[in-house]
Amino acid sequence: MPPIVVTHVGPHLAPQAQALADELALPCLDAPPPGCPYALTLTDTRLELRSLGKGAPGPIYVDFVEGANAHRRKFGGGRGQLLPKAAGLKGDYFPDVVDATAGLGRDAFVLASLGCRVRMLERSPIAYALLRDGLARARADADTAEIADRLSLYRTEATSWLDGLPEAERPDVIVVDPMFPDRGKAALAKKEMQAFQLLIGDDLDAPTLLLGALATAKRRVIVKRPRLAEIIDGPKPATQIMGQSTRFDVYVIHAPC
Structure with missing residues (x-):
């Protein structure tokens, strides 16, 4: 690092x-x-x-109260967004979710704002510190306190955490958003996120995490990928929900006979 x-x-x-x-x-x-x-x-x-240094981009921080997260909460399209569709939100069904690669918490916050309880897992100590700070501020704000109460945060490595999860605590849905090395100009992120990725590191163990998630989730595993990226090595998804720049690969868990 x-x-x-x-x-x-x-x-x-x-x-x-x-x-x-x-x-x-x-x-x-x-x-x-x-x-x-x-x-x-x-x-x-x-x-x-x-x-730091000449030409450095702006700071990275977690803000669930204002900015992009607030706009998405108010005007983002509710259950019509790609992620809620991938998670199967409908009617009075609010799945229990584990976000296995929480990052800056944006996807977890979307699901929590729609009524889901979400356990956020983050192994990077820096990302965890930023998330913890943002979550504390969200819990102290009247507009987001109820949503923040549906979020819990764990500093842990996701694969081993899932492997040790008791049967009674298995989630309905697991979300995986692995961070991979940029490949070519088309994959370059904003300067802020390039810095974040450099410090946090790449999730080169994503295939192992996918298998762990498939063995743990009760109903679905959702993998977030760039629209044109290859699927993660392993089983093929049952379906894909496509956006302009992002897609969600949906793996449906079939109950044993």
Whole structure:
């Protein structure tokens, strides 16, 4: 992982920043040293992952209250969105969901906003810290508190977590959104997300996670992929739900006879 330090915007935040640095086993400094490419910075309002240097993009943070998540919550199309369709939401059916690769929590928040309980799994300590911060702020806001209460967060490696899950806690649906290396100009993400991917790392064990999800989910496994990407190595999906730039590969679990 590239060099990264924990910083803060004022001395009143130094104790919290030091506690976070201790948790993540990272250096805690009042300001990033020259040449350091990234800083996990505690501000008065949120935790930010900042790219540093000339021409650096804006910060990455988790915000379920405002911005894109708020717009999607209010105007995103409800159950008509691709993910709710892939998860099978209809009528009074609200599946219990595990998001096995939570990332920045956007898909989990969509499902929670529509009534699903979602357990978010994230193995990257940096992504987990950003998610935890965003979830805490969502729980403190009147507009999102009820939705946030349907979200729970675990810092864990998904395959082993699923393997150890008791029968009574198996979810109806498991969502997998693996992060793969960019291939060519068409696959290049925004600069902000390129930095996030570099720090978080690629999910090269996605085929193993898919098999674990198929062995655990009661009804469906959903794999989110770029529209033109190949399917993950392993069983073929039962169907695909296509968007303009994204698709959802849907694996239907058949109950044993």
